[in-house]
Amino acid sequence: xxxxxxxxxxxxxxxxxxxxxxxxxxxxxxxxxxxxxxxxxxxxxxxxxxxxxxxxxxxxxxxxxxxxxxxxxxxxxxxxxxxxxxxxxxxxxxxxxxxxxxxxxxxxxxxxxxxxxxxxxxxxxxxxxxxxxxxxxxxxxxxxxxxxxxxxxxxxxxxxxxxxxxxxxxxxxxxxxxxxxxxxxxxxxxxxxxxxxxxxxxxxxxxxxxxxxxxxxxxxxxxxxxxxxxxxxxxxxxxxxxxxxxxxxxxxxxxxxxxxxxxxxxxxxxxxxxxxxxxxxxxxxxxxxxxxxxxxxxxxxxxxxxxxxxxxxxxxxxxxxxxxxxxxxxxxxxxxxxxxxxxxxxxxxxxxxxxxxxxxxxxxxxxxxxxxxxxxxxxxxxxxxxxxxxxxxxxxxxxxxxxxxxxxxxxxxxxxxxxxxxxxxxxxxxxxxxxxxxxxxxxxxxxxxxxxx
Amino acid sequence: xxxxxxxxxxxxxxxxxxxxxxxxxxxxxxxxxxxxxxxxxxxxxxxxxxxxxxxxxxxxxxxxxxxxxxxxxxxxxxxxxxxxxxxxxxxxxxxxxxxxxxxxxxxxxxxxxxxxxxxxxxxxxxxxxxxxxxxxxxxxxxxxxxxxxxxxxxxxxxxxxxxxxxxxxxxxxxxxxxxxxxxxxxxxxxxxxxxxxxxxxxxxxxxxxxxxxxxxxxxxxxxxxxxxxxxxxxxxxxxxxxxxxxxxxxxxxx
Numbered sequence: 186x187x188x189x190x191x192x193x194x195x196x197x198x199x200x201x202x203x204x205x206x207x208x209x210x211x212x213x214x215x216x217x218x219x220x221x222x223x224x225x226x227x228x229x230x231x232x233x234x235x236x237x238x239x240x241x242x243x244x245x246x247x248x249x250x251x252x253x254x255x256x257x258x259x260x261x262x263x264x265x266x267x268x269x270x271x272x273x274x275x276x277x278x279x280x281x282x283x284x285x286x287x288x289x290x291x292x293x294x295x296x297x298x299x300x301x302x303x304x305x306x307x308x309x310x311x312x313x314x315x316x317x318x319x320x321x322x323x324x325x326x327x328x329x330x331x332x333x334x335x336x337x338x339x340x341x342x343x344x345x346x347x348x349x350x351x352x353x354x355x356x357x358x359x360x361x362x363x364x365x366x367x368x369x370x371x372x373x374x375x376x377x378x379x380x381x382x383x384x385x386x387x388x389x390x391x392x393x394x395x396x397x398x399x400x401x402x403x404x405x406x407x408x409x410x411x412x413x414x415x416x417x418x419x420x421x422x423x424x425x426x427x428x429x430x431x432x433x434x435x436x437x438x439x440x441x442x443x444x445x446x447x448x449x450x451x452x453x454x455x456x457x458x459x460x461x462x463x464x465x466x467x468x469x470x471x472x473x474x475x476x477x478x479x480x481x482x483x484x485x486x487x488x489x490x491x492x493x494x495x496x497x498x499x500x501x502x503x504x505x506x507x508x509x510x511x512x513x514x515x516x517x518x519x520x521x522x523x524x525x526x527x528x529x530x531x532x533x534x535x536x537x538x539x540x541x542x543x544x545x546x547x548x549x550x551x552x553x554x555x556x557x558x559x560x561x562x563x564x565x566x567x568x569x570x571x572x573x574x575x576x577x578x579x580x581x582x583x584x585x586x587x588x589x590x591x592x593x594x595x596x597x598x599x600x601x602x603x604x605x606x607x608x609x610x611x612x613x614x615x616x617x618x619x620x621x622x623x624x625x626x627x628x629x630x631x632x633x634x635x636x637x638x
Numbered sequence: 639x640x641x642x643x644x645x646x647x648x649x650x651x652x653x654x655x656x657x658x659x660x661x662x663x664x665x666x667x668x669x670x671x672x673x674x675x676x677x678x679x680x681x682x683x684x685x686x687x688x689x690x691x692x693x694x695x696x697x698x699x700x701x702x703x704x705x706x707x708x709x710x711x712x713x714x715x716x717x718x719x720x721x722x723x724x725x726x727x728x729x730x731x732x733x734x735x736x737x738x739x740x741x742x743x744x745x746x747x748x749x750x751x752x753x754x755x756x757x758x759x760x761x762x763x764x765x766x767x768x769x770x771x772x773x774x775x776x777x778x779x780x781x782x783x784x785x786x787x788x789x790x791x792x793x794x795x796x797x798x799x800x801x802x803x804x805x806x807x808x809x810x811x812x813x814x815x816x817x818x819x820x821x822x823x824x825x826x827x828x829x830x831x832x833x834x835x836x837x838x839x840x841x842x843x844x845x846x847x848x849x850x851x852x853x854x855x856x857x858x859x860x861x862x863x864x865x866x867x868x869x870x871x872x873x874x875x876x877x878x879x880x881x882x883x884x885x886x887x888x889x890x891x892x
Contacts, residue, residue: 585869
C-alpha cells in the first residue's frame with residue numbers, strides 16, 4: 186500500500202459516505218441547488234448565446250436508453266425493467282421527436298465530436314432501432330464519420346451479439362463501455378447479475394472483431410460476498426482481456442433510495458476497511474499492469490483515448506465519468522438526461538410518462554435547471570484542471586477570472602496545507618500540482634474548492 | 639423637414655442649437671475625425687463640416703438603419719460601433735458586403751443610382767453621422783484636403799472589394815480578414831491585439847464567400863496552431879506574423 190503512510194489510517198469513508206470509490210466532490214449539484222422554474226426558454230437562450238461564440242464549442246450528445254430485461258440490485262440509474270417491446274418502440278419514437286426539436290436550436294457547424302449512449306441497457310434495443318436513432322442523429326446534427334470523434338456506448342456482455350457490435354461499428358461507434366460486477370458467481374448472484382467470465386471475454390473479443398478497438402471497463406468492488414482475494418483475482422482475469430481503460434467503482438448500498446437493494450443481505454457486505462483495502466490493492470494491481478492512474482478512480486493504458494485526452498488537455502470529468510470532451514456543450518436526450526450548455530445544467534423529466542407527454546406536446550421535457558454563476562465557473566475551472574490534468578495554472582485562471590487566485594481561494598488553500606505537508610500536493614507560487622500519493626485522495630483535495638455541492 | 643431620409647433620426651436641430659453643440663458632437667471633436675472626412679481639413683472646412691453633419695446617437699444592436707431602396711441623401715460615417723451592409727438574393731439568402739468601423743463611410747455605392755443598394759444593420763451599440771452629399775461636394779470644392787481624403791476613402795473601399803473577389807483559399811481569406819480588422823482597429827487607437835468581433839461566423843463566412851463550417855474549422859485550427867486565442871467573441875492575435883505569412887498571397891496583391 187504505497188501511500189497509506191502519508192495519511193496514517195485511510196479515512197476515505199468519512200468523506201465519501203456510502204461510496205468510497207465515488208468522488209468526494211460532485212459534478213451534480215444537490216436537489217436544493219436546482220430550480221424547477223428553469224425550463225425551455227432559459228435552455229434556448231443558453232444555446233443561442235453559445236452559438237454566438239466565434240469558435241463554437243463542439244457538441245457532445247448523451248442518449249439515454251433506460252430499458253433493461255432484468256433488474257440488477259446495485260444499479261442506481263434511471264431505468265425501466267420491462268419485457269414490453271411496444272413500450273420501447275414508443276420511447277424510440279419519442280426520442281427521435283425530442284432530438285428533431287432540439288437539433289434545430291444548434292448551429293449546423295457545431296460538430297458532434299462526442300456521443301455517449303447509456304442506459305439502462307442500450308443494446309436491449311434491436312439493431313434496427315439503434316440504426317433508426319443513429320440515422321436520425323445524422324440527419325439532425327453534423328456528425329463526422331471519420332477522424333476526431335469519441336462515440337461510446339454501454340454494452341451488456343450478457344446479451345450483446347456479434348450483430349449488435351457490427352451494427353454499432355457501422356454507425357461509427359469507436360468505444361464500448363462494459364461493466365464487470367466482480368466477475369465471480371457468488372457476488373453476481375447477490376446483486377442479480379449473473380455474467381460469466383466467458384461472456385465478458387466474448388463481448389470484448391467481438392467488439393474488436395467488429396472494429397471497435399477501444400474497450401473501457403467499469404470494475405465494481407465492495408460488492409456483497411466479495412473478498413479482497415476474490416476482487417484481486419477477478420481483476421487479474423479481467424486484465425488478461427486488455428481493456429484500454431478501467432474505472433474502479435464502489436458498490437453503493439443505499440436501500441432507502443434504491444429499494445431493490447433490500448434484497449441484498451447486508452451481512453454479506455464487506456466492511457468499510459475491507460472496501461478501502463480493495464481499492465488500494467486494485468489500484469496497485471492496475472498500475473503494475475501498466476495502466477496510468479488518471480484520476481481518483483480512472484485508469485487507462487498509454488495511447489488509449491482517455492490517456493491521449495489527458496495529454497492533449499481535452500479530458501473532462503462529467504457525471505458519468507471521464508471523457509475526452511472538455512469544453513463541449515452537452516445535449517442530453519431521453520429520460521432524465523442532463524444537458525450542460527455554457528456550464529448551465531438542465532435535466533429532463535425523470536418519470537417516463539411525464540417525459541413522453543411533454544415531448545408529445547411539443548415541449549422540451551426539461552423540468553429543472555441550474556444556472557452557473559461566476560463563483561461556480563471559477564471553481565469548476567480549478568476542479569476540471571486538477572481532476573483532468575493533475576495541475577492547475579494560477580495565471581491561466583487569473584486570465585479568465587480577473588482576480589488574484591490566492592486571495593479568491595484562500596479558504597481552500599488553507600485547507601490544502603495539510604495535504605501539502607503530507608506530500609499529496611505541491612503548492613507552488615504559480616501552480617498547484619497533484620503528486621502521485623495525492624491521486625487516491627484527489628476527490629478530497631478537489632472538494633476543498635467546492636462550496637456548492 | 640419633410641424630405642425622406644436614409645437614416646431615421648430626430649428632426650434637424652435649429653441653427654442656434656447647432657452652433658452650441660459641444661465638441662463631442664462635431665467633426666472637429668470626433669475621436670475618429672483623423673480617419674474620416676475631417677482628415678486634412680483646414681479650420682474653415684472643419685467648421686462647415688460641423689454644421690453639415692447630422693448625428694444619430696444610441697443605435698442599438700440589430701437595428702436596421704438603412705433599407706435597400708431608401709433614397710440617397712448623403713454619405714453615412716460611422717462614429718462608433720460596427721455596422722454591416724448586406725443584401726438578399728432571390729432565394730432569400732443573405733449576402734454580407736462589408737463591415738464598417740468608426741471613421742468609415744457607408745453609402746458610396748448609392749451615389750450613382752440615387753438610392754441605397756443595400757441594407758445596413760448595427761452589430762453593436764453605436765452612432766452615425768450623415769453628411770449631406772451635395773453640401774459635401776460644395777465644401778470639398780474649396781478644400782484640397784477634403785477632396786483628397788474623399789478620394790482616399792473611395793479608393794480604399796475599392797481595394798477592399800478587390801481582394802475578396804480574388805481566387806484565394808479559406809486560410810488566406812480568414813488570415814487576411816483578421817489582420818485587416820486588427821489593423822483598422824489599431825488605426826483607430828483601439829487595441830488591435832485583442833478585440834471583440836461583433837459579427838457572427840455566418841456573417842464572416844458570407845463576407846469572405848466561405849461556408850460557415852469552414853470559418854469555424856479554420857479559426858479553430860488557427861487557435862490550435864496558437865496563432866490566435868479565442869474566448870467567446872474575443873480574439874487575441876498571438877502570432878500576427880504567422881497570419882501574415884498565411885495571408886501573403888492577398889497582402890502582396892494589395
